[in-house]
Amino acid sequence: MVGRGDGEDRAAAPGAALSLIRAGAIGAAGMSAAFSQGHVVVLALLLGLAAGRVSSGAAAAGAAAAVLLRWGSPSLGALAGNQSVLGAAGLTGTSAAAASAWLAAAALVLAATPVGHARPPQGRLARLGFVAPAVPFGLAAAAVVAGPGPGGALGLRVAAGVAAVVLAAAVATIRTTPGADRVAASLAVSCGIAAVLAAGTS
C-alpha cells in the first residue's frame, strides 16, 4: 500500500516523494510570497517546481501574467506597495481588474498539489509534510488578491493568507483521488487563462 511509509512503497513510487529540489522550491516560493520579495515570474517558476506538475506551473504562470498585465511591474514588492496605497487588489479597481485578481488567486489555490498521488500518511507531522507544497500556493494567492505590504492593511493580508493556505491544503488533500486531480488541474489552468483575459481587458 502506497503511503504507509515502508521501504517497498518508496521503491515503487520514487516520483511521488518530495525531493530536496522540490523542498527547496517550496521554501523559496513561500518566502517570496510571504514577504513579497523578488520577481513575480520567478515566483511562478518556483511554484511550478514546487508542485512538480506542468498544469500547476501553467496556472501559476497565468496568475503571474495577470499580475504583470494589471500592475505593469514584475516586482512583488511593488505589488504589495500598490495594494498598501490603493487597497486590496480584489476589492479595488474596475470589475474586470478585481475579477482578474480573484481568478488568479483561484488558479493558484486550485493548482496546489500534495506530495504525489498517494493517500495522506499516518501521523500529524507526516500529514503536514504531505500538504507542504500547498503552502506557497496559498501565500501567493493571498499576495495576489489581498496582499498589502507594510503601511497597509496587514491584518487583512494575514487573514487572507491563513484562509488561502487552508483552502490550498484542502484542495491538495482532495487531489489525491485521480478524478478530482484532473478536475482541479483543468480548473486551475482555466482560471489562469481567464485571469489573463480579464487583466487584459481591464
Place this chain on the structure above:
Amino acid sequence: MTEPGWADAVLVLALLAPLVGLSGLVGRLSVAIAGRLAQAGALVAAACWFALLVAGSAPEVWRFAPDELTLAACVGAALIAAGAAPAAGPAVAAGLGALTATLAVATDGRPSTAALACGLLATWGVAVAARTSTGWPAVVAGVGVVLTALALVDVGDAGTAELRPLALLATGSAAVGLVAGSRPRHTVSVLVVGVVVASLRFLPGLPDEGGADALALALAFAGTVAAACTLPDRWRAGLPWRLPTPVAALALWALAVAAAPVEGAAVVAVLLAAAAVLVAAVPAPGVLVAAVPGAVLLAEGLAAGRGGVLGPLAALAGATVVALATGVGGVAAGVEEATERDQAGPDAVPAVLLAIWLVAIPGSWAFAGPGDLSLYDRGAAVAIAASMASAVLFGAAARRSPTLGWLASLPARPLPPVRPERQPRRSARSRRRAARAKAPPAPPPAPPPAASGPGAGADDRDRPRHRRRPLRVSSR
C-alpha cells in the same frame, strides 16, 4: 584595467589552442588520444576566451579584435567543441579553430561578416569532409550555412534595414539551429554559435514596419514546433521528428525575440542564445534552467509592450514553456529514458558552472547589453538562499523523522542497536545443559536432487510439489 600585452598574449593562445587537436592528424595517435588532445585544446581555448571576457579587455592582434559578444560566443563554441571532441577529434578542433578565428576578425572596428561567412563554410566543410556529419543533417546544415553566408555578404559589416537579407539570415540560422538541436555534442553543433551571433548582430536593426512582426512570428512558431518536437513519443502526436535537445527551440526563440518589437529585445535574445549554447554544450535536461533569465525578461517585455504581434507571441511563448517543461519533466520522472548523450561527463563542468552563474546573476553578464536585470538578480538571490536553507532544514528533519523520511525519499536515521540483556553468570555444566535443551532436533536426511537441468538451482517454490506423469504422445 588589464595590460594590453597580457590580453594580446591570451588572445593568441586562445586562437592557437584548438590546433593542439590537429596533432592527431600528424602522429599515429589512437582515436581516444586524439579526441583527448582536441578536448584539451578546446578547454584551454574556452578558458582563455573566458579570461578575456571576464577581465573586460579589448585585445587586438593584427586583424583580430573581438568585442564582448564575440568573446562570449567563442567561449560557447569552445565548450560545445570540448563536448564533441572525444568522438570527432581533429575535425572538431579544425572547425573550432576556423570559427573562432573568423569570429574574431574585425575590419574598421566592426566584426567582419565576410570572414564569418568563410568560417562558417569552412567549419561545415570540415565536418562533411571528416564524415562526422552525414545524411540529412549535413545537407540541411549546408543549406543553412550557405544561406547565412550569402546573407552575411549581402548585409555587410555595417548592417542593413532591408527585410530580404535579414530574412535570409534568419532562415539559414534556423536551419543550422535545427541541425544543432538534433545532433547534440556534434561538430555541426559548433556552427550554431556563429549563425546565432550573426543574427543577433543584425536582426534588431530590422524596423517594425519592414516586416519584423511577420518574421518574428514565423521564427517563434518554428521555435514552438521545435519545442514540441522535444516531447517524448507518447505526447508528440502528429510530429514525426524527435529533437533530443531544446537547442533548436531556444535558438529560434532568440532569433524571434531579436526581430520582435519587444522592450529590451536585444538583451533577452542574447540571454536566450546563451542558454541555447549552454544546452548544446551540455545536453542534460537540468541545464535548461539556463533559459530562465531570458524567459523571465521575455515575459516582462511582452507584458509591458503594446502591439498586435505581442499577443500571438505570448501565446506561442506559453506553449513553448509548457512543451519544454513537459519534456524535461518526462525525463526527470523517468517517463522517458535519458539518452547516453544526456549523461554529461567531467568536461561539462565549466558549462554547468556557467549555467548556474547565468541563472543566479544574469545582471553580471555585461556583454548581454544594457538591460535592467537588478530585480531578477535580487529575486534570484532570495530564491536561491531560501531554497538552500529550506532544503537543508527539510533534509535534516527528514533524516530524523521516519514519516518525513518517507516524504523526502530519504532513509531515516537508523535507530541505535539494541544491546542484549546481560545474562547471569552460570556454571559450565548448566551452560552445556541449556545448550542441549535448545539444540534443534536432528534434520532429516536430505532428499536427492530433483533434476540436473537448468532449473536445478531454482527456488523451492518453483519446483513441482509432486511428480507429474509425462504426457504420452501417440505415434499415430
